[in-house]
Amino acid sequence: MGRLIELSSIVYRVLYQILSLLVSLFLTPTIFTMISRWPPRLTGRHICPVFSLQKPFMPLGRWSSSGSRWKQRQGRDSYARGAKVQGLKSRAAFKLLEMDSKYKLFKGSGQTVVDLGYAPGSWSQVAVEKTKPHGRVIGIDLIPAQPPRGVATFQGDFLSPDVQEMVKNFILESHRRPPPLQDEGDPENSTPDEAAALDRPSYLDMERHAAQDEVLPLETEAARKRIVDVVLSDMSEPWDQTTGFNVNTLSNPYHRLMNTSGNAFRDHAGSMDLCAAALQFASDTLRSGGHFVCKFYQGSEDRDFEKKLRTLFTKESREAYFIGLRRKPNVTIEP
Structure with missing residues (x-):
């Protein structure tokens, strides 16, 4: 029984290292936490380490302070807000x-x-x-x-x-x-005469x-x-x-x-x-x-x-x- 627990502990450490590597490559460090106690409490259907999702998955990359400041300025910029409301591409x-x-x-x-x-x-x-x-x-x-x-x-x-x-x-x-x-009108709702008039220079x-x-x-x-x-x-x-x-x-x-x-x-x-x-x-x-x-x-x-x-x-x-x-x-x- 002792050897089984020791083997399980080794397997767990290997899996933990692989998972940490994947986290560092593809996800931000705050995406999820892992309960690292081993063996886990086998209560109910829990038969493996538990993962707690804190934030949705993020694309590759780190948070940029300059990007955050730009977003804050955009949020305070009345022209940027106006462009968004009016459907314009930018201010x-x-x-x-x-x-x-x-x-x-x-x-x-x-x-x-x-x-x-x-x-x-x-x-x-x-x-x-x-x-x-x-x-x-x-x-x-x-x-x-x-x-x-x-x-x-x-x-x-x-x-x-x-x-x-x-x-x-x-x-x-x-x-x-x-x-x-x-x-800007809907051509399907216009009559042929109206469409011809619109199209005529x-x-x-x-x-x-x-x-x-x-x-x-x-x-x-x-x-x-x-x-x-x-x-x-x-x-x-x-x-x-x-x-x-x-x-x-x-x-x-x-x-x-x-x-x-x-x-x-x-x-x-x-x-x-x-x-x-x-x-x-x-x-x-x-x-x-x-x-x-x-x-x-x-x-x-x-x-x-x-x-x-x-x-x-x-x-x-x-x-x-x-x-x-x-x-x-x-x-x-x-x-």
Whole structure:
């Protein structure tokens, strides 16, 4: 009997070590406790050590103090709460709404908007709302993200010339087709006449598209490709992944144009490069009178970029966002 108890005790210790290893690998230490008395009290149906569940199972990883502080700030942030209530992807939507209220970026139905670095999609949501029912909203981002309803998206590195060319061709092709209908109503409950009326462009839209199709004798091929009304850019500098697992579907998008590195000089230099790339894209695609919005990180190169904005636009504003209003006709920026 003594040898049996001793053998059982050894088996128990081995199992306990294995279980501890699994806990350290996959679960947080506070998930459950184990009654370590051996042998257990064999009362009723209890014939093995008892496990007491204290918290639901958690994914791999440790609690982050910075993540906890971010969640606390989000809970106290009225804009973050408002975004959640209104079904917006993030609080950044309110900043774009504020800029639109001040500078009148969007003119109504039928506009074409390109959102560079669209994820998670709050600016694209605002663009869809401001340009419906016949607007076109195109988003580009490096990470995979569920696009908002009514947004055509590309996953790719915007700094790649091939990706930019693909987006430009898509924009041109989309203007050869009837504009999409973005309506919040239920098409199943609408009558055929109502559906036809909703799908029919207004006379102003038809006149506008007819004017777009007119080719002036002195107009160049490059000028005919400038059919975008608003270019939005909310991109930041990517950097190498230093934590987490190396899984291609997650690691490659980690080189995301979204977060800052904590190094002010590096963030500023990277954001200026991205702003320059976005401005060059706007120079190639933005129609005369179109608008440009670009987020940036303040630093020594702001003034140089501001000079380029003054070259291309009749008015500009600088508030951690560069805003170029009313593009000048027959002016471009050389790469």
